[in-house]
Amino acid sequence: MDIRHEIAGLTTMGPAPGTPVDAYTLSTAGSMAVTVWSYGATLVEVLVENNMGDPVNVVKRLPGLAAYEDRALNAYLGCTMGRFCRCVREGRLVLDGTEHALDRNEGRHHVHGGPDGFDRRVWESRVEEAPDAASVVFRLVSPDGDQGYPGQVTVEAAYRLHESGRLTFDFTATTTAPTIVGLTNHAFWNLAGAGTIDDHLLAVNATRVMRFDDELIPLGGALDPVAGGPLDFRAPRRIGSAKVDNYLVLDGDPGWAAELRDPRSGRRMRVTTDQPGFGVYSGDGLAEPRTGLCLAASAWPDAPNLPGAPSVRLDPGTTYTHRTVHEFPPPDGIT
Template structure:
């Protein structure tokens, strides 16, 4: 079991560090304290070769390039203070109206103009035993992107010998505020060079959430039976997928409670399988329609549909829909969620 912290340079927001976690099975993960980005997630394929299953860049500097930021897809970053879209960038808490940033067709997307994905987190601590872990901290100040309250957020990543990479969010506030945090890793279990249509996918959901024309959740549940969204039994992603749109949809996890299975994905080429477990009630499937044509790791050219995301969270826009779960965090309460990525290749657990 190994952990290593490497200095990567300094920005106006603080020093950059890359923390590497490695278990005894040869699985390794690199976490950047900028955006809490999962920079790499390397596992053994069925033939024993190493495959990096997340999109991103070889060099840290590339996450700051104009080419990347001008067509920004949030590669591998934490998303907050509020994931996905908030209708009109508006919400109400205790009778008071709040207008947060409107950065996507008049709505607020992924926390606003500069969300947690572009923040430098403090490296609180890291350890190799009993499992490699790292804990990051970011304090989001009152009024940031016009959200109320100071939010004190901790993220702990852990890689164990069961080939499980977990991340846990914990946050507190000094004033009532809206919170719904997720992580935006882009997965390609073939290593990123090809599109993901032939990946096999299962989603543990009986319903998905209706969206308006701007992809904002309305609050209505739609049964997935006999629709293109029915992934209850394993099938390829592209079997019923609109080839122009892909999928960009929130699925309500069946029988949530505790740490529940949300989804499973598998590569026919490498044999790598990814199981996603979470304490959250929703998993959002996004198939990368807007991934820019850009050079990624090892000179591989990325583009639309070169990866999928399985973003665990509370129902998007829930802050505006009383019938959906409460996403108001209040002083004295702790926001706490946990998601686990378990990888295997048919030869190892």
């Protein structure tokens, strides 16, 4: 395993312009390599071979730091979202009878941690090495009242590349007061390395999907079955031109959560997670539409306001954890 450190640039926006942004590249003895930045604890590149042995970046990236800082260009590409990565209806959060007003950044709603979420921060960083793996661990302290959330929260986001080619995301958080936490990585995957994701084959281990209103806020109530509908990805299926932007509730089988395959290059990606579902988005709103598929393992959208949703509450003395693993088997056609 090898770890290379560089400076991606200096910030020009935010509360501390001129802050250096660390860039780390983890690489295996083979040709797989992963690049992450301390700005937003962001996944910038994942190099994976195709069936001819040629490595290419399979996550959508921007040309440089200035583009990542520009909200008009950066649709949360590859970043760590938080403090709560999904929507909160009307920015309303009630804990122990006390209502907290979260900062609103999507009309009347709070989305992806607010206007100055974790994706806009420069995180502290350190490296960790083991005989068969290398990691970059990013750390951030979110003060009490940050974006309206109660409690000071200390967060870590670890990217770990194993010699076998397995890429692991590990998130942890602790708090000084009751709050909510839900973290995720928001990479857009394109196993072809270019073009659209229309010819990719997608499978998700989900038989139920959430109901949304026209603002993409959950309606609550019963979940809808996917069987026979446009979001029925229980078996591998070509994405085609379908516009997908929804939350699929996983069925809980620890063996697999999602699989993505590009028939032309032969690249495959298998995902497992301890989260209850995936936000699946076909990237129609990207500056270059449909050039990446977002598979964001996360808590339920608007979980603090939905009866029956898995809890997202975090109390002092406990630790929030989230693990998602991406595996890249040998490409189809390689023997």
